[in-house]
Amino acid sequence: MGQQSLIYSFSARGTVILAEYTEFTGNFTNIASQCLQKLPASNNKFTYNCDGHTFNYLVENGFTYCVVAVESAGRQIPMTFLERVKDDFSKRYGGGKASTAGANGLKREFGPKLKEHMQYCIDHPEEINKLAKVKDQISQVKGVMMENIEKVLDRGEKIELLVDKTENLRSQAQDFRTQGTKMRRKMWIHNMKIKLIVLGIIVALILIIILTVCHGFKCF
Incomplete structure (x- = not known):
């Protein structure tokens, strides 16, 4: 130099x-x-x-x-x-x-x-160039570390998003179970009404047959 x-x-x-x-x-x-x-x-x-x-x-x-x-x-x-x-x-x-x-x-x-x-x-040009190389290596290592940290943070966000989705699925499943229970109860009541109506029709038919055969209540 x-x-x-x-x-x-x-x-x-x-x-x-x-x-x-x-x-x-x-x-x-x-x-x-x-x-x-x-x-x-x-x-x-x-x-x-x-x-x-x-x-x-x-x-x-x-x-x-x-x-x-x-x-x-x-x-x-x-x-x-x-x-x-x-x-x-x-x-x-x-x-x-x-x-x-x-x-x-x-x-x-x-x-x-x-x-x-x-x-x-x-x-001291050689010493300066050596120091520059060391600084450049440190910068590269720092850059890689920052990139890895960003990846970890990004992964953390994805994990949080997955947790949020899991919570949403749990909430949806709970709502589905609640709606299923209500639906089953509603269907049970509906079936019971049909059974009672059918039973009432059968009882009425039996009474009509008895009354027809016995000409009223003379058989009793």
Whole structure:
């Protein structure tokens, strides 16, 4: 990794640059500043390519961290640099400390820190790439775990749905038994009425026959 892989960096609040560092001259400082003016305010990471360089930005909680790198540096080194700068800046000036430090104080104090982080990332590319691979593996494992948790939760919902269906079936079965009991009672009463009617008809026929044969009640 060449000495010029990272060539310019700054920390800003909104669109105001608080501290910056570079050992080189060029129009990259103007381009980086112009891009800063157009960045969305939401927390995110952005990378722009221009004239063989990448302009990398990390926006978080109203602060913007930038590093300009040659394209051959890739994306991992610049983004690792921005994460290191963000963490260091937040520890030093978080919670409103940036306002009390003053513009000149920030430039004097944090400008050299930008140089230190830049040099570290330039000198330790293999270590950074290894850490990036570990983070990527952790993210993959986390993604698999979240997917499994979602499957378990989804299975739990299906189990609950099955329990609900079982309860509904029990309720329906109970209603069916109740309706069956009522229907059997109704049919029993209906059958008893028919039997009584038939019995009454038989008794009446017997009485008619007896009365006809005996010419009244003379047989008794």
